[in-house]
Amino acid sequence: MSLTIPTDGAATEKNWLEKVGAGHIVLAVVLVLYPLVASDFFLTQIGGYSLIFGMLGLSLMLLAGYGGMVSLAQITVGGIAAYAIAILGNNNSNVLGFGWPWWLAVPFAILAAALASALIGWISVRTEGIYTIMITLAIATATYYFAQQNYAIFNGHSGYAGIRAPAFWGVSWRDPKPFYYLCLGLAVLSYAAVLYGSRSTFGMTLQAIRDNPRRMRALGYHVTAHKVFAWLLAGLIAGLAGVLLVWFNGRVSPGTIGVDAAIDVLIIAVIGGLRHPIGPFLGALVVVLMQTFAIDIVGAERFNTLIGLVFLVIVFVSPDGILGLWGRIKPHLAQESLRSGP
Amino acid sequence: MALTENIAAQRLQGSGAFALELDGVARHFGALVALSDINMRIAAGERRAVLGSNGAGKTTLFNAVTGDFLPTAGRIRFFGEDITDLPPHERIRRGLRRTYQISQLFKGLSVLDSIFLACRGVSRRRFSLLRPKASDVNMVQALSILHAVHLESDRDALVATLSHGRQRQLEIALALAGAPRFILFDEPAAGLSPTERRDLVAILNGLPKHIGYVIIEHDLDVALRVSERVSMMHNGRLFKEGTPQEIEADPEVQEIYLGGKHG
Numbered sequence: 001m002s003l004t005i006p007t008d009g010a011a012t013e014k015n016w017l018e019k020v021g022a023g024h025i026v027l028a029v030v031l032v033l034y035p036l037v038a039s040d041f042f043l044t045q046i047g048g049y050s051l052i053f054g055m056l057g058l059s060l061m062l063l064a065g066y067g068g069m070v071s072l073a074q075i076t077v078g079g080i081a082a083y084a085i086a087i088l089g090n091n092n093s094n095v096l097g098f099g100w101p102w103w104l105a106v107p108f109a110i111l112a113a114a115l116a117s118a119l120i121g122w123i124s125v126r127t128e129g130i131y132t133i134m135i136t137l138a139i140a141t142a143t144y145y146f147a148q149q150n151y152a153i154f155n156g157h158s159g160y161a162g163i164r165a166p167a168f169w170g171v172s173w174r175d176p177k178p179f180y181y182l183c184l185g186l187a188v189l190s191y192a193a194v195l196y197g198s199r200s201t202f203g204m205t206l207q208a209i210r211d212n213p214r215r216m217r218a219l220g221y222h223v224t225a226h227k228v229f230a231w232l233l234a235g236l237i238a239g240l241a242g243v244l245l246v247w248f249n250g251r252v253s254p255g256t257i258g259v260d261a262a263i264d265v266l267i268i269a270v271i272g273g274l275r276h277p278i279g280p281f282l283g284a285l286v287v288v289l290m291q292t293f294a295i296d297i298v299g300a301e302r303f304n305t306l307i308g309l310v311f312l313v314i315v316f317v318s319p320d321g322i323l324g325l326w327g328r329i330k331p332h333l334a335q336e337s338l339r340s341g342p
Numbered sequence: 343m344a345l346t347e348n349i350a351a352q353r354l355q356g357s358g359a360f361a362l363e364l365d366g367v368a369r370h371f372g373a374l375v376a377l378s379d380i381n382m383r384i385a386a387g388e389r390r391a392v393l394g395s396n397g398a399g400k401t402t403l404f405n406a407v408t409g410d411f412l413p414t415a416g417r418i419r420f421f422g423e424d425i426t427d428l429p430p431h432e433r434i435r436r437g438l439r440r441t442y443q444i445s446q447l448f449k450g451l452s453v454l455d456s457i458f459l460a461c462r463g464v465s466r467r468r469f470s471l472l473r474p475k476a477s478d479v480n481m482v483q484a485l486s487i488l489h490a491v492h493l494e495s496d497r498d499a500l501v502a503t504l505s506h507g508r509q510r511q512l513e514i515a516l517a518l519a520g521a522p523r524f525i526l527f528d529e530p531a532a533g534l535s536p537t538e539r540r541d542l543v544a545i546l547n548g549l550p551k552h553i554g555y556v557i558i559e560h561d562l563d564v565a566l567r568v569s570e571r572v573s574m575m576h577n578g579r580l581f582k583e584g585t586p587q588e589i590e591a592d593p594e595v596q597e598i599y600l601g602g603k604h605g
Contacts (some may be wrong), residue, residue, distance in 0.1 A: 220434035220463035
């Protein structure tokens with residue numbers, strides 16, 4: 001036997017273009033050029049909003065797809081960051097408002113969200129499957145009602161308004177184009193981090209715990225600690241999304257973190273697919289488009305029915321969501337292109 | 343101080359040559375007595391087979407030692423240290439390993455990544471957010487284990503796609519990772535072909551001499567070839583101990599066990 005160790009020689013010799021992948025580059029070009037063709041409405045209400053909810057879905061995908069933990073509390077975690085931005089920074093509600101600059105308030109808000117997420121994780125990791133869903137739903141509901149009834153911190157039903165995205169580097173980030181690029185940049189950052197992290201040591205431990213927690217204990221892993229750390233990481237992404245969400249809306253109130261919003265995040269992740277971090281962004285785009293235009297198609301009274309039907313069809317046809325559909329269509333397309341080739 | 347006395351006592355006992363000591367270990371599931379008053383001393387480096395019919399309590403004994411289920415009574419010492427109240431992962435980090443009767447693997451991971459995780463589990467940087475490099479010490483260890491259990495050809499295969507025999511090999515590979523001091527093998531030959539059984543005997547006999555183990559095995563051709571001493575269990579109790587030759591020749595053993603030999 002020679003002593004040479006087989007390495008990923010081929011992988012290290014790949015240039016950056018091959019590493020990133022052609023699909024990612026095409027997608028990036030489309031997203032970067034999108035403002036050239038999109039109206040302000042399509043830039044923010046569709047583009048920015050989809051990216052924000054895609055990030056919330058991504059934080060759920062991290063927990064559910066890699067960790068097998070389905071959470072209904074991701075909007076709650078995002079909401080904690082949103083409230084923190086309102087309270088630590090400036091608002092016009094005359095309740096609390098410390099007036100911190102954005103560069104101080106944002107890290108604190110995200111940290112608060114991540115710690116809250118870790119706490120929710122620590123409470124819920126003792127449970128499995130449907131019980132995790134129930135306990136996170138209970139936490140989301142309790143937080144909603146607490147925010148609605150507490151006036152000293154959350155300012156009750158009306159919440160906080162008059163929150164503005166900051167202006168720095170000579171750019172007013174509230175304007176449609178800068179805000180879209182801000183969302184895009186942070187979404188790409190979160191997406192790339194999750195994609196890279198899925199093959200990291202921690203990412204592998206999380207997937208192994210999903211597959212077989214008992215064996216992971218028998219390999220020397222503190223399974224609970226790994227699960228809670230996953231919640232902390234998911235909380236960073238949800239917190240970042242929460243900051244963007246409060247800048248997007250200019251306000252935050254209990255309605256932002258209600259049970260319907262919590263279910264929206266779950267629907268986004270399930271419609272998109274939980275097997276790859278791109279799934280939640282696809283799901284977010286579909287759901288945001290439907291929520292925006294279903295009213296025009298079927299009227300104000302029936303638009304939720306349409307959304308529900310589309311959800312049912314996608315889940316029935318493909319348990320893996322849109323990603324699963326793509327996985328089925330792709331081989332057929334490849335054959336078609338072979339046939340139509342020269 | 344009771345605490346310091348405890349530690350001092352543990353250190354004293356640590357100088358003894360026993361890898362595993364069980365004192366009056368019992369496990370009840372409600373009214374069912376799965377294990378009762380198990381007393382066992384296994385020297386460091388010793389290779390012990392545990393035989394007994396289905397339901398004799400062999401796997402329950404393993405679960406008590408690794409902490410998968412805690413014993414309801416008795417104490418367990420590992421290289422002199424009382425580990426009765428330690429959680430499973432702390433026992434593993436002290437050099438204990440086990441395999442399972444029904445393979446407990448990670449179906450969504452590749453073979454190499456599974457073995458890498460086994461090496462990393464008793465090492466540092468378990469929470470690393472970086473991808474392991476090919477030169478990572480645990481990755482190098484994983485590759486040498488991959489070689490030792492003849493799984494090189496399935497290095498990047500998903501565990502879910504492996505044949506039963508290969509899954510059993512991986513099951514053993516996971517227990518060999520990261521400098522084990524003592525291993526519990528739970529029916530490693532279950533479902534293996536005759537050729538695969540020969541490979542298994544070769545792997546077990548090829549283990550470094552300082553690594554002791556206990557093996558539960560119904561196939562006596564395997565069990566008696568890879569062990570120095572044999573313990574017999576029946577109805578949750580140990581009732582006989584001896585060399586493989588003594589056990590094979592024992593009329594009582596032949597009646598209970600060899601008469602109703604399992605496939």
